[in-house]
Amino acid sequence: MMLDMAPLYIGFLIYPGVVQLDVMGAYQVLAFPPDTEMHLIGKTVDPITSNEGVTLLPSITYTDCPPLDVLCVPGGGMGQVEVMRDIETLKFLQRQGAKARYVTSVCTGSLILAAAGLLDEYQATCHWAFREQLACFGVDVVSERVVIDRDRITGAGVTSGIDLGLTLLQLLYDKATAKMAQLMMEYNPQPPFQAGSPEQAGETLTAQLLEAGKPLVDAFQLQVQKIATSV
């Protein structure tokens, strides 16, 4: 691989309540080539606890982060609600997003990108349960696993990060590199059930999950409305 070249800088935003697998799926794929320099970007270097209780140390802060080739914004639980209106975070994303080769997201991370104005006039996707909220930003929402629209690449829910990472690897390098990463990770998925989408899971299970997740969806909806009316 291109060892003589400058590294590719790849950075993932992290914040309290981030969904860790939104980060880690794509991170694992993109760390495969020896010349990617990977970063977890925090507002400060203080430890950050994910939505599931995993505590991560940022490798760099908003202030110290070099210009990124790839910016990736993961989704979160309740912690994301605050992030969508955090001026310092939105300004950081705007600054990086203006120059990055690819501005990307996993799960509800696209709602943060949209809140920063980075999806205006773009097609994008997000977790199946939050597509209405993404549409509130005026984004052209597409119900696909990975959506590529020029320099914006967005993924569906949580596990789509792996598919998004492989898609990005092909764009940044080539198909052979992406396939080699897939082989290294033995990404030959064999889900024991067919329940990864509302269509597959069926109406009853989907309704049950939406009921359990209602406080989160409502909190997102309220925040998205506030952002929309404050513009």
Next chain:
Amino acid sequence: MMLDMAPLYIGFLIYPGVVQLDVMGAYQVLAFPPDTEMHLIGKTVDPITSNEGVTLLPSITYTDCPPLDVLCVPGGGMGQVEVMRDIETLKFLQRQGAKARYVTSVCTGSLILAAAGLLDEYQATCHWAFREQLACFGVDVVSERVVIDRDRITGAGVTSGIDLGLTLLQLLYDKATAKMAQLMMEYNPQPPFQAGSPEQAGETLTAQLLEAGKPLVDAFQLQVQKIATSV
């Protein structure tokens, strides 16, 4: 769900050089029920840097860890070589493994379990490139994505952790809970390429990856031989 019951204690061993997605795939799935208490277990509480450069904070140490319902051992890069002969780690695994409801692994984590004697007389699997080394421990190696043999559940390479997590969730709870976790994570994988196994990737790509990974496989082989002859 069973909110009146004691939590299920689920712990992942972490160590310098651990492959982070070996942990995070299964972790994300198993953190879904509200009554699982999740732990990242370190030898000390000092930060641990993964094979890819992610820095994690252990939530608990070998000494403080409660008796686990599920013990999960992830694989690693060069850092794993030392772990396979680390007496303190092997004793911790033996102590927990003797009482856990399920003793599990992802990727080359099964080689650590085998080094601790926890796979004697069991069928198990691991990452496709290390099955010969697993067999050196006398393990009955099975080339499947998730292998269940009584209370031992082992997964193939890196991304198998998600499939293993869902399999475990069904055993610990029921099929509906596992399917709901799958829906929440939108685990409806759509790999952009078909290269997740040597068979799919083809001989050329597989040979290239094995060549690049030779120093790692050789280091594992040497260590496994030392362990085998020291018994």
